[in-house]
Amino acid sequence: MANHGFGFGATPGSTDEFERLARQYWGAWGEALRNAVPGAAPPDPVRMGTQAWQDALDWWTRQATGRPAYDDTLWRFNRQASDWYSQMQGVAAQFGGRDHSAGDVVQAWKEALGGAGVNVFADMLKSMAGNGVHGAEQWSEDVAPLLHAWHHEGGAWLKLPAFGFTREHQERAQALAEAQLEVQEASNAYNTLMLKSSEAAFSVFERMLADREAPGLQITSPRALFDLWVDAAEQAYAETALSKEYRVAYGNLVNAQMKLRAGIQKEVEQASAQLGMPTRSELDGAHRKIVELERALRKLRDAAGPGAPASPGAAARGPEAKAPPARKPKAGKRAAKPAPRKQAAAKPAKKGAAPAGEAAPVARKPARKAAHKPTVRGPKSPTNGFSMSIPVAPLPLAPGDDA
Amino acid sequence: MNGPLNITLDDIAGEASKFQQKLGAGLQTLREVDDVDFGATTREEVWRDGKVVLYRFVGERKPSARIPMLICYALVNRPYMVDLQSDRSLVKGLLERGEDVYIIDWGYPDRSDRFLTLEDYIERFLGGAIDHLRRTHGLDAVNLLGICQGGAFSLCYSALNPDKVKNLITMVTPVDFQTEDNMLSNWTQGMDIDLMVDTLGNVPADMMNLCYLTLKPWRLFVQKYVGLVDILDDRKALEDFLRMEKWIFDSPDQAGEAFRQFIKQFYQGNGFINGGITIGEREVDLGFVDMPVLNIFAEQDHLVPPDASRALKGVVGTTDYSELSFKGGHIGIYVSGRAQKEVPSAIHDWLARRAR
Numbered sequence A: 001m002a003n004h005g006f007g008f009g010a011t012p013g014s015t016d017e018f019e020r021l022a023r024q025y026w027g028a029w030g031e032a033l034r035n036a037v038p039g040a041a042p043p044d045p046v047r048m049g050t051q052a053w054q055d056a057l058d059w060w061t062r063q064a065t066g067r068p069a070y071d072d073t074l075w076r077f078n079r080q081a082s083d084w085y086s087q088m089q090g091v092a093a094q095f096g097g098r099d100h101s102a103g104d105v106v107q108a109w110k111e112a113l114g115g116a117g118v119n120v121f122a123d124m125l126k127s128m129a130g131n132g133v134h135g136a137e138q139w140s141e142d143v144a145p146l147l148h149a150w151h152h153e154g155g156a157w158l159k160l161p162a163f164g165f166t167r168e169h170q171e172r173a174q175a176l177a178e179a180q181l182e183v184q185e186a187s188n189a190y191n192t193l194m195l196k197s198s199e200a201a202f203s204v205f206e207r208m209l210a211d212r213e214a215p216g217l218q219i220t221s222p223r224a225l226f227d228l229w230v231d232a233a234e235q236a237y238a239e240t241a242l243s244k245e246y247r248v249a250y251g252n253l254v255n256a257q258m259k260l261r262a263g264i265q266k267e268v269e270q271a272s273a274q275l276g277m278p279t280r281s282e283l284d285g286a287h288r289k290i291v292e293l294e295r296a297l298r299k300l301r302d303a304a305g306p307g308a309p310a311s312p313g314a315a316a317r318g319p320e321a322k323a324p325p326a327r328k329p330k331a332g333k334r335a336a337k338p339a340p341r342k343q344a345a346a347k348p349a350k351k352g353a354a355p356a357g358e359a360a361p362v363a364r365k366p367a368r369k370a371a372h373k374p375t376v377r378g379p380k381s382p383t384n385g386f387s388m389s390i391p392v393a394p395l396p397l398a399p400g401d402d403a
Numbered sequence B: 001m002n003g004p005l006n007i008t009l010d011d012i013a014g015e016a017s018k019f020q021q022k023l024g025a026g027l028q029t030l031r032e033v034d035d036v037d038f039g040a041t042t043r044e045e046v047w048r049d050g051k052v053v054l055y056r057f058v059g060e061r062k063p064s065a066r067i068p069m070l071i072c073y074a075l076v077n078r079p080y081m082v083d084l085q086s087d088r089s090l091v092k093g094l095l096e097r098g099e100d101v102y103i104i105d106w107g108y109p110d111r112s113d114r115f116l117t118l119e120d121y122i123e124r125f126l127g128g129a130i131d132h133l134r135r136t137h138g139l140d141a142v143n144l145l146g147i148c149q150g151g152a153f154s155l156c157y158s159a160l161n162p163d164k165v166k167n168l169i170t171m172v173t174p175v176d177f178q179t180e181d182n183m184l185s186n187w188t189q190g191m192d193i194d195l196m197v198d199t200l201g202n203v204p205a206d207m208m209n210l211c212y213l214t215l216k217p218w219r220l221f222v223q224k225y226v227g228l229v230d231i232l233d234d235r236k237a238l239e240d241f242l243r244m245e246k247w248i249f250d251s252p253d254q255a256g257e258a259f260r261q262f263i264k265q266f267y268q269g270n271g272f273i274n275g276g277i278t279i280g281e282r283e284v285d286l287g288f289v290d291m292p293v294l295n296i297f298a299e300q301d302h303l304v305p306p307d308a309s310r311a312l313k314g315v316v317g318t319t320d321y322s323e324l325s326f327k328g329g330h331i332g333i334y335v336s337g338r339a340q341k342e343v344p345s346a347i348h349d350w351l352a353r354r355a356r
Helices: A015-034 A044-064 A068-094 A102-113 A120-127 A136-158 A166-210 A222-241 A244-274 A280-304 A312-316 B009-032 B090-096 B118-137 B149-160 B183-188 B193-200 B205-213 B217-231 B235-249 B256-268 B306-310 B337-352
Strands: B043-049 B052-057 B069-072 B083-085 B101-105 B142-147 B165-171 B293-298 B321-326
Touching: A044 A068, A044 B009, A068 A102, A068 A222, A068 B009, A068 B217, A068 B235, A102 A166, A120 A166, A120 A222, A120 B217, A136 A244, A166 A222, A166 A244, A222 A244, A222 B009, A222 B183, A222 B217, A244 A280, A244 B183, A244 B193, A280 B118, B009 B217, B009 B235, B043 B118, B052 B118, B069 B118, B069 B149, B083 B090, B083 B235, B090 B101, B090 B337, B101 B118, B118 B142, B118 B149, B118 B256, B142 B149, B149 B165, B149 B256, B165 B337, B183 B256, B193 B256, B205 B217, B217 B235, B293 B306, B293 B337, B321 B337
Parallel strands: B069 B101, B069 B142, B142 B165, B165 B293, B293 B321
Antiparallel strands: B043 B052, B052 B101
């Protein structure tokens, strides 16, 4: 069935040919449906129609793509329109002309998606990975074969001569294995939460459908049914994603993935170092030094004030730099840090108030709550702020001075 | 017939038939669509520091405003959203009203930018751009328009350098990062950001994209693409869609240290409200923001909930504080048709009343 007629004898990309073939399929599908037995299990023509729809979209996407700027968008369209929407079409077709309930529709939708226990949210989130969209989980999956190979070959490390680093190898391999387990556990916990959310989405969908049972409110197209499902799914997802439970599960998952990734990167770094290749740590070290040198230089330049040479050599060509005048606060403006604010009602600001030049002196707002110091994990990064170990360069010598 | 569905086989066939017509027309439309580009307004580079560039927008006539306006966008997306296309350009609207508009383009960080901090972005780059404008215009202070994270940066800069900012406008800017409806904030609370940055270095753009899409995964990744079929026979609408797609996925990586500081101090520490934001060695106190402030936020913003922005009123030092609530979303506030009518004039009129 797949691709029968599409492209067969047709001019590639011909819109007339596409329409003719599509009409042929839909005509046959519609005829078969009209002859189907109401209330019976979904007839094959429904599945045929769904398949025809997917085949049509696949064919269309192949014809439409070819310009790299649009290909990703068109493939996303293909995936969503052919998967989710075509399944909803199939569900809608089952209830044409017969009495049913909101629960019947939801059950049919569940079955279309995979039956009882389907984790529609986890499946959908997984399907999002692609060009321009790549999470930590995808990275973990990408390196899984490498990890497997390492575990498989792990025994070989034990046969290496005992130069002292075998033990460290074993410890790192063990840590890597533990990290992988942690990712698995965190992923399971996250998926369990997503399963709960999926179930909630079906419940919300059923409630929304039940609200549409009155005449005049009924849904009259598969597209409208699909949009209602999206409303229900987003509502259930939002309730979950805003919860403390999700915060914990998501945090654990991301942290576990990062720990695993850090472990793998460490192995790659070890191997690179042993092969005499520059490592990421070395490059980062170099970049850190450059940034800190730039900062130190700017501090020196700013301290020298306006007219200071842009580079140390410029002083030899120009007049000796003078120290900048001390800065004073502007008259009439705030001269000191505002006093601690109290929990008093502030004077409300007026909309469209007079320009700042005419405004009364600043009224202070109530004091903020006691500062919450964020938890610092482990030693502070040496790159937060300036390194105090960089020596301050001496001022450049004026022309004629001895060194 | 009883039940929530009243869909006949003819209805299904009819809808499918419309789909197939759209698809058929789409093949032709896609051939006609030009390679979409962005940026409706001519701009010229006037200042640069490394990858960071300050551009001046060139309108059809010379600006009448005496005080230039610098737009400070977020790091997480490209800034041309404010000048996406000729009929969706906040910049164009401002230029038409005589404003002298500049924008700071942060560029695309790479591995060598891994150790840039918030101080670099706020004092070095933003501060450098502002100092350039002050010098070239012969002014003590300029107007600053900060958008989203760029608004948070603008608030920090204004608090640390109040004499250099004449008027401050914040658009869809988070101030209280821990309102109950802030999904993004909820997700960050359990994350070990030190581990993340120490592992990743710079935070990849692809990861950021996934994060934003998963705020509303069904609408942004499923329904949106199903809806594409509706415009396959409309060349202009299709171009607009593709242009927006280009922007959504054209995201820069995030410099590691700046990302670490931003998440820890703003999202996890909620520093504007609780204190604890330090830029370099200086603590930020929004009580020092004593210049006029216009705070614009979007009522249906799922990225920066309105309450996150409204909180500015309670912490900022100025008595000349104004709010503008816009009916729309986080992106709609720049690109929707309603936004073109309302936002540039609101900003211009507010500034005009304070032009001295």
